[in-house]
Amino acid sequence: MDDPVAFVKVKKKSHCIRALSLFLVACAYLCGSILSMKKVGILGGGQLGRMIMQAAANYPVETYLMENDPACPAAHLCHHFIKGDITNFDDVYQFGKGLDAVTIEIETVNEDALAKLESEGVNVYPRANTLRIIKNKIKQKQFYKDNEIPTADFVITQTLADLQQHASFLPAVHKLAEGGYDGRGVQVIRTKEDLAKGFDAPGILEKMVIIEKEISQIIAVNEKGETSLFPPVDMVFDPNLNLLHYQLSPATLPDKIFWKVEAIAMKLVRALKSPGLFAVEFFVTKDGEVFVNETAPRVHNSGHHTIEGNYCSQFDMLLRIMLSYPPGNTEPILPAAIVNLLGEKEHNGPAQYDGLDEVLQMDNVFVHIYGKRETKPGRKMGHVTILSKEKQELIHKARHITQVLKVRSNK
Amino acid sequence: MDDPVAFVKVKKKSHCIRALSLFLVACAYLCGSILSMKKVGILGGGQLGRMIMQAAANYPVETYLMENDPACPAAHLCHHFIKGDITNFDDVYQFGKGLDAVTIEIETVNEDALAKLESEGVNVYPRANTLRIIKNKIKQKQFYKDNEIPTADFVITQTLADLQQHASFLPAVHKLAEGGYDGRGVQVIRTKEDLAKGFDAPGILEKMVIIEKEISQIIAVNEKGETSLFPPVDMVFDPNLNLLHYQLSPATLPDKIFWKVEAIAMKLVRALKSPGLFAVEFFVTKDGEVFVNETAPRVHNSGHHTIEGNYCSQFDMLLRIMLSYPPGNTEPILPAAIVNLLGEKEHNGPAQYDGLDEVLQMDNVFVHIYGKRETKPGRKMGHVTILSKEKQELIHKARHITQVLKVRSNK
Numbered sequence: 001m002d003d004p005v006a007f008v009k010v011k012k013k014s015h016c017i018r019a020l021s022l023f024l025v026a027c028a029y030l031c032g033s034i035l036s037m038k039k040v041g042i043l044g045g046g047q048l049g050r051m052i053m054q055a056a057a058n059y060p061v062e063t064y065l066m067e068n069d070p071a072c073p074a075a076h077l078c079h080h081f082i083k084g085d086i087t088n089f090d091d092v093y094q095f096g097k098g099l100d101a102v103t104i105e106i107e108t109v110n111e112d113a114l115a116k117l118e119s120e121g122v123n124v125y126p127r128a129n130t131l132r133i134i135k136n137k138i139k140q141k142q143f144y145k146d147n148e149i150p151t152a153d154f155v156i157t158q159t160l161a162d163l164q165q166h167a168s169f170l171p172a173v174h175k176l177a178e179g180g181y182d183g184r185g186v187q188v189i190r191t192k193e194d195l196a197k198g199f200d201a202p203g204i205l206e207k208m209v210i211i212e213k214e215i216s217q218i219i220a221v222n223e224k225g226e227t228s229l230f231p232p233v234d235m236v237f238d239p240n241l242n243l244l245h246y247q248l249s250p251a252t253l254p255d256k257i258f259w260k261v262e263a264i265a266m267k268l269v270r271a272l273k274s275p276g277l278f279a280v281e282f283f284v285t286k287d288g289e290v291f292v293n294e295t296a297p298r299v300h301n302s303g304h305h306t307i308e309g310n311y312c313s314q315f316d317m318l319l320r321i322m323l324s325y326p327p328g329n330t331e332p333i334l335p336a337a338i339v340n341l342l343g344e345k346e347h348n349g350p351a352q353y354d355g356l357d358e359v360l361q362m363d364n365v366f367v368h369i370y371g372k373r374e375t376k377p378g379r380k381m382g383h384v385t386i387l388s389k390e391k392q393e394l395i396h397k398a399r400h401i402t403q404v405l406k407v408r409s410n411k
Numbered sequence: 412m413d414d415p416v417a418f419v420k421v422k423k424k425s426h427c428i429r430a431l432s433l434f435l436v437a438c439a440y441l442c443g444s445i446l447s448m449k450k451v452g453i454l455g456g457g458q459l460g461r462m463i464m465q466a467a468a469n470y471p472v473e474t475y476l477m478e479n480d481p482a483c484p485a486a487h488l489c490h491h492f493i494k495g496d497i498t499n500f501d502d503v504y505q506f507g508k509g510l511d512a513v514t515i516e517i518e519t520v521n522e523d524a525l526a527k528l529e530s531e532g533v534n535v536y537p538r539a540n541t542l543r544i545i546k547n548k549i550k551q552k553q554f555y556k557d558n559e560i561p562t563a564d565f566v567i568t569q570t571l572a573d574l575q576q577h578a579s580f581l582p583a584v585h586k587l588a589e590g591g592y593d594g595r596g597v598q599v600i601r602t603k604e605d606l607a608k609g610f611d612a613p614g615i616l617e618k619m620v621i622i623e624k625e626i627s628q629i630i631a632v633n634e635k636g637e638t639s640l641f642p643p644v645d646m647v648f649d650p651n652l653n654l655l656h657y658q659l660s661p662a663t664l665p666d667k668i669f670w671k672v673e674a675i676a677m678k679l680v681r682a683l684k685s686p687g688l689f690a691v692e693f694f695v696t697k698d699g700e701v702f703v704n705e706t707a708p709r710v711h712n713s714g715h716h717t718i719e720g721n722y723c724s725q726f727d728m729l730l731r732i733m734l735s736y737p738p739g740n741t742e743p744i745l746p747a748a749i750v751n752l753l754g755e756k757e758h759n760g761p762a763q764y765d766g767l768d769e770v771l772q773m774d775n776v777f778v779h780i781y782g783k784r785e786t787k788p789g790r791k792m793g794h795v796t797i798l799s800k801e802k803q804e805l806i807h808k809a810r811h812i813t814q815v816l817k818v819r820s821n822k
């Protein structure tokens with residue numbers, strides 16, 4: 001290792017001297033080689049990284065994580081924390097170059113650095129070119145169209161003036177090509193008057209689809225091209241708030257829809273030509289039409305129930321792919337529901353979890369708090385998984401949990 | 412925090428200067444207080460600590476760990492690693508004094524330091540006095556006798572000369588009072604000639620019991636004194652090697668034996684007067700008699716299947732007790748088996764795991780490798796849990812795994 005990561009700061013040591021950091025990381029890289037344990041890196045240290053690290057502790061693997069915030073949810077669970085900017089070419093390249101395999105937990109990672117790592121023999125999940133397609137909504141939609149993957153009609157817009165030309169396309173949804181996340185960068189445009197609310201930046205205007213339900217399909221692809229499909233999940237929205245209320249696994253679908261979803265997901269990942277783990281979100285219409293809404297090339301919120309609910313979790317599956325192990329069994333052990341725990345409106349600051357005792361008193365409920373120090377309105381602070389043979393019990397408990405468990409600021 | 416831990420070395424930084432360490436740990440303790448997240452400490456960093464840390468990542472908690480070896484299995488999974496000697500009074504006291512709750516993962520912890528921490532308001536699991544009874548086999552056996560807890564007959568021996576006086580008590584087993592672990596410190600004395608093999612140190616000579624089977628009962632006690640019983644586990648031994656072959660959960664027991672086991676376990680933990688999590692190992696004779704073999708005041712190998720096999724795992728239960736949450740549901744989700752993965756004979760050095768691919772190809776099998784850098788003959792290197800509704804499938808897979816999965820040295 002002649003050029004170890006040059007900007008390392010090991011956790012809780014943000015003022016450690018640079019020379020010492022260099023020496024220690026060099027030792028760590030060297031030590032990993034001696035032990036012939038695979039070295040796996042994750043770009044991004046949020047809750048997804050945290051749960052990957054929890055699963056990684058079951059395997060003989062040396063873990064590396066890069067993130068700007070040393071207090072991020074995953075930082076304390078890796079062997080080697082490296083402070084760095086995942087959008088920066090040099091940071092990502094230096095991080096990955098000594099590793100066997102690298103993955104992402106957010107799409108904003110610098111894909112040129114991933115491409116260079118790939119060309120030098122690092123196994124990158126997903127492949128850089130796949131990330132390039134997915135992280136830009138214009139490219140992603142164009143990819144669906146080019147590969148005959150059913151998706152809602154759309155037009156590409158470059159500017160707000162551009163958008164104004166498409167009044168005849170309404171009602172529609174305007175989506176920023178890049179930088180949108182968790183509902184940001186999306187604007188509903190119902191009428192001509194709404195057009196001014198659109199983005200003055202490259203994006204897509206997508207025809208509004210009358211949705212019967214939304215479902216998510218997690219699909220894994222290993223280096224041999226073998227695919228593993230997790231049972232799809234029903235995403236149940238609150239009709240008043242237009243917010244995800246809870247998710248149910250497995251989804252209740254007519255066989256015909258189920259087969260369509262599986263076939264489209266398989267076709268999609270084959271066209272993406274990348275190993276890794278993907279979440280494909282679908283719209284299902286009243287007429288039984290199925291449209292791909294969007295794809296995430298990584299572990300996904302809609303797969304968190306697999307930790308307890310399925311024999312192999314999405315996190316375990318990703319690690320199996322990265323460590324060249326055989327794929328796991330995606331079958332459910334029991335039906336499951338997930339409730340996301342979001343920061344309460346108007347609460348900013350150090351987080352406190354009200355109602356946790358009541359939730360932990362409920363049988364067969366699994367709490368995952370992500371350890372974020374600060375809550376913000378709508379911020380994903382944790383999730384709760386419920387297991388039960390009875391769908392009605394899942395729904396009842398999920399609704400109850402959304403009512404009693406609240407993240408507030410203790411300020 | 413006027414006197415933070417004074418001998419801290421944060422991981423991968425064994426040469427970090429003392430002043431910096433002091434400053435950073437002071438910051439960490441202070442930061443924990445501001446966030447009003449509970450600070451939980453674990454003494455010992457082996458696989459039990461590792462699995463406690465994996466479970467802790469589901470809760471809003473700041474984790475501390477003390478161990479002499481910065482490369483131990485649990486070191487990289489805590490927020491704050493402190494290098495120290497768990498048998499040393501000062502090290503243990505300094506480690507625990509700023510924390511809300513402290514637990515152990517091995518009995519050798521300095522109990523006087525725990526007693527002082529207890530007297531100063533730290534919640535210690537198990538209580539120091541309970542640890543004092545259990546860590547010394549003479550005291551442990553005397554405790555059973557004093558509390559009318561059925562256990563095999565025994566005599567106390569102080570020296571080898573002492574032992575020689577008890578030929579009429581044979582066949583029996585001589586056990587060192589302190590320092591025995593994982594089969595060490597135990598000597599079978601069948602005949603008068605064997606007496607010379609005994610220990611020339613305080614111990615007990617325990618009458619040999621003709622065992623029909625051995626079972627283990629995990630039982631948890633919270634601060635309110637509420638007990639939670641996990642279903643007992645059958646420990647199946649290899650009759651040729653006299654080694655644990657695999658474990659089955661739940662144990663197959665006649666109701667009468669089951670009730671006896673539960674009643675004895677409850678009586679035992681009440682007499683121990685300590686919250687915490689305990690594993691009580693029992694001998695069951697052909698006549699249906701039940702004897703306590705020994706008690707561990709901590710999470711235990713015989714409870715590892717609860718991670719996947721039960722709604723609440725033993726690790727989750729311990730954390731619930733330490734964080735003052737309600738107890739979890741101990742019921743099994745599915746019957747389970749555990750196979751321990753021990754270092755092969757004559758293999759010493761960097762570990763490699765042969766047969767891992769074949770095991771990971773089997774459905775509903777969960778691999779836990781503890782990440783120990785070096786293997787030694789008989790060393791616990793990992794375990795594998797199998798889930799199935801069919802007991803015969805559990806047994807078949809368990810036997811197969813013991814045959815194919817081997818830890819060897821790659822030297």
